Amino acid sequence: MAAANKNSPKKHTDNENESSLRGTIVSVGFVGAVIVIMWAAIFGLYMSRI
Amino acid sequence: MKQTQALNLQQKTIKALGVNTSDAKVSLSYLSVAFLTLLIGGILGLVQGLERAGLMELPPWINYYQVLTAHGILLLLVFSTTFTIGYQYANLSHALGGLLPKVRKFAWTGFILMVIGVVLAVTMVVLNEASVLYTFYPPLAAHPVFYIGLVFVVLGIFACCIGVFINYRHWRKNHPGQTTPLLAFFAMGVFVLWFFASIGVTVEVLTLIPWSMGIVETTNVMVGRTLFWWFGHSLVNIWYLVATSAWYVIVPKIIGGRHFNEKLIRLVVILLVILNIPGGFHHQIIDPGISESIKFLHVFMSLSIAVPSLMTAFAMFAVLERAGRRKGGKGLLGWIGKLPWGDVRFLAPMIAMIAFIPGGAGGIVNTSNQMNQVIHNTLWVVGHFHVTVGMSVVMTFFGICYWLIPYLAKRKLTPQMNRLGVIQTIIWTVGMILMAGSQHLAGLLGDPRRTSYTTYGDHPTALSWVPYEYVMGIGATLLLLGVIIQVYAVINMMFFAPKGKTAFPVSEPEDGAPSAPMWTERWGLWVVLLLMVVAMAYVVPIVDMIVNAPPGSPPIRTW
Amino acid sequence: MHRLEEMWIAISTGILIIFMVVVGYQTFALGMGPPSNKETIDPQKVDQTEPFDEPGISKIGDNEYEVVMTLQAFGFTPNNIEVPAGAKVNFIMTSKDVTHGFQIAGTNINAMVMPGHIQKISHTFDKPGEYLVLCNEYCGTGHQLMSTTITVK
Known part of the structure; x- marks a missing residue:
């Protein structure tokens, strides 16, 4: 995807860049991962103490 | 019509001259109390952290x-309340073209009521007549004057709420067919939530006064506790909503970007207002007397x-990414x-937002x-609210100071002060990571x-917590250093920074973005929905209790 | 709404729903819900009310014990209990004064014990050792002293 951007004409690239939210989706993916990891860790602790 | 013209004139004057001086006085007074409180509360925080770790007697x-x-x-109560009111009233004044004289009176009345209330309550604490912690769970009974002080504080909050409602309504009346500016919309959300959240604690405190005086013999401890959390959890969410107002509206301007789709921002505000109050119940997950x-x-x-x-x-993230890409x-x-x-x-505010990732994730764990x-009433919880309130909220508040105070005081933010602010932010971040991080871990143990x-008679389990408590003490020390720098910065920007004009950084929508839909302004409907959610959540358990x-x-x- | 945003909301809300299904299944199908006993008692007459007139530990089954316990500032009655390894212990508790918390460090035992309410919680002690029992809700000047032990042999 990044490579495709580099090869396309400059004007097009600017437009692409402005509207692209690929970084955002990666970032919120990180947020989701923190939520899942933290929850799973405490759930594991809970189960180990049953 | 005449009124509208006068208002437009007032708006133009504000644009030309910057801040409205009488409005600025309101905000600056609230902010002064906020940072005085922060200094005292911060010192007490360090004292407590060192005592807890056994490093100080x-x-x-x-x-x-x-x-x-x-x-x-x-x-948790005075600093955040006074900062919020100072900041929100400044937002309102800027967004709506000045406060109405009547509204300023409400703000001053609120200020006086709150100062009286805090002095009464804190005096009782100092006299050791009210060592009941800020949750004051009955049947621990403080001196009646402590509760009377709290009533004054709540009355002050109500006065500020009414002021906001009046100004908002007035603007809407004079601008038919227009949606309010975003900052005013946020302020409305904050104060609507605050108004209804405060009702719970008001009822509780009013029943505790005659009980603490011996006029009524007994009290229902379960109902008291439930009413407290009706207020208590909503309160921290009010601070969070205040912080998000800066994230959505101020931050995009500072980074040279545009704000997010206004309809969605308004939807987030509405959802936070409607859904919030029942959140208090997750503080009572392991209580008796409430069914599974x-x-x-x-x-x-x-x-x-x-x-939301x-x-x-x-x-x-979308706002940040767009702004960053625009810059290449x-x-x-x-x-x-x-x-x-x-x-x-x-x-x-950026570190504040990042802190909300583990902060929010921790909240999801707590309520599961x-x-x-695993975590109830352990230090984990203390770590949790130091990340959410102490970082997400307070760091946003600190960041706001660096433009709001120069703006209000008609001064400028100097590069030196900015550098000091960056250093302060780093110290605060490291301090909080050390303190809240070790609290989370110690809590799990x-x-x-x-x-x-206490070492509980040198019990090995309790001794295993001590190293974490030391780290907590180190973190608390850094945090007090952070408080001192912040208070110095605030005083400098209020009284000593070079005179000048500072802009109020309000972001604009993206080019060609659709305007906000009018239905978002139906506050009557949002209040009805809020009350329905509260009824759903509270009628059955409270009647049962x-x-x-x-x-x-x-x-x-x-x- | 942006397509990616819709995707994110769908996925993240889905995660929350999965969390709820997991804890909900444990609560309602496996009986692992949080301590929520609904019996009440006169908080000023705890000593005269059964079973709290005789707090103590009794064997009620094959390696199963019942502990009737009262909490008051700043102690637990009975204290320093001993049970054999693998014992299931059912705690029945109430408070004689203010709100207390009943926590056994390193286990899932964590329950609020409030005046007027009878709280119940159970745990099977598989691992031998001396467990630290403490009050985790502020109850007065001596709150930090309010602790005892459970010895599992």
């Missing part, structure tokens, strides 16, 4: 729980509050490097029903919150 005339009560009341099914309903209700925050996560950020994450990390007005047994230094109540408890003093 308190003199005989003061005890740990007195210090803890004062720390909680001053920082009611508790599970509240697991659902508490988790639903996470949804998940929307915020996406919106903020390439690749997947190149935009991150293009953000103005050296600008404290961005750095502080039986998993609450069973270290209880709200407990003065009253109808099937055990004989009540008399006032008890155990300190």
Whole structure:
């Protein structure tokens, strides 16, 4: 995807860049991962103490 | 018509001259009290952290729980309340073209009521007549004057709420067919939520006054506790909503970007206002007297509050990414490097937002029903609210200071002050990571919150917590250093920074973005929905607690 | 709404729903819900009310014990209990004065014990050792002293 951007004409690239939210989706993916990891860790602790 | 013209004139004057001086006085007074409180509360925080770790012994005339009560009341209640009002009234004044004279009177009345209330309550704490912590769970009974002080504080809050409602309505009347500016919309959300959240604690305190005076013999402890959390959890969410107003509206301007789709921002505000109050129940997951099914309903209700925050996560990253790409950020994450990390007005709220990732995730853990047994009343919870309030909220507040105070005081933010702000932000971040991080871990090992230094007779389990408590003490020391720098910066910007004009950084929508829909302004409907959600959440359990109540408890003093 | 945003909201809300299904299944199908007993008692007459007139530990089954316990500032009655390894212990508790918390460090035992309410919680002690029992809700000046032990042999 990044490579495709580099090869396309400059004007097009600017437009692409402005509207692209690929970084955002990666970032919120990180947020989701923190939520899942933290929850799973405490759930594991809970189960180990049953 | 005449009024509208006068208002337009007023708006133009504000544009030309900057801040309205009488409005600025209101905000600056609130902010001054806020930072005085922060200094005292911060010192008490360090005293407490060192005592807890066994690194310091308190003199005989003061005890740990007195210090803890004062720390909680001053920082969680007074600092955040006064900062919020100062900031929100400044937003309102700027967004609506000045406060109405009547509204300023409400703000001043609120100010006086709150100062009286805080002085009464804190005096009782200092006299050791109210070592009941800021949650004052009955049947621990403080001196009646403590509760009377709290009534004054709540009345002050109500006065400020009414002021906001009047100004908002007035603007809407004079601008038919227009949606209010975003900052005013946020302020409305904050004060509507605050108004209804405060009702719970008002009812509680009014029943505790005659009880603490001995006029009524007993009180229902379960109802008191429930009404407290109706207020208590909503309160921290009010601070969070205040912080998000800066994330959505101010931060985009500072980074040279545009704000997110206004319809979605307004939807987030509406959802936070409607869904919030029942969140308090997850503080009572391991209480007796509430059935498992009611508790599970509240697991659902508490988790639903996470949804608007998940929307915020996406919106903020999108705003940051667009701004960074516009500045030439390439690749997947190149935009991150293009953000103005050296600008404290961005750095502080940015770290605040990042802190809300583990903060919010921790909240989801806390509310996950039986998993609450792992963390309830341990230091984990203390770590949790120091990340959410102490970082997400307070760092946003700190970041706001660096433009709001120069704006209000008609001064300029100097590069030196900006550098000091960046240093302060780093110290605060490191301090909080050390303190809240070790609190989270110690809590998982069973270290209880709200407990003065003890090794429980050198029990090996308790001794295993000590290293974490040392780290906590180091973190608390850094945090006090942070407080001192922040207070210095605030004083400098209020009185000594070079004179000049500072802009109020309000962001604009994206080019060609659709305007906000009018239906978002239906506050009557949002209040009805809020009340319906509250009724759904509270009618069954509270009626049950009253109808099937055990004989009540008399006032008890155990300190 | 942006397509990616819709995707994110769907996925993240889905995660929350999965969390709820997991804890909900444990609560309602496996009986692992949080301590939520609904019996009440007169908080000023705890000593005269059964079973709290005789707090103590009794064997009620094959390696199963019942502990009737009262909490008051700043101690637990009975204290320093001993049970054999693998014992299931059912705690029945109430408070004689203010709100207390009953926590056994390193286990899932964590329950609020409030005046007027009878709280119940159970745990099977598989691992031998001396467990630290403490009050985790502020109850007065001596709150940090309120602790005892459970010895599992």
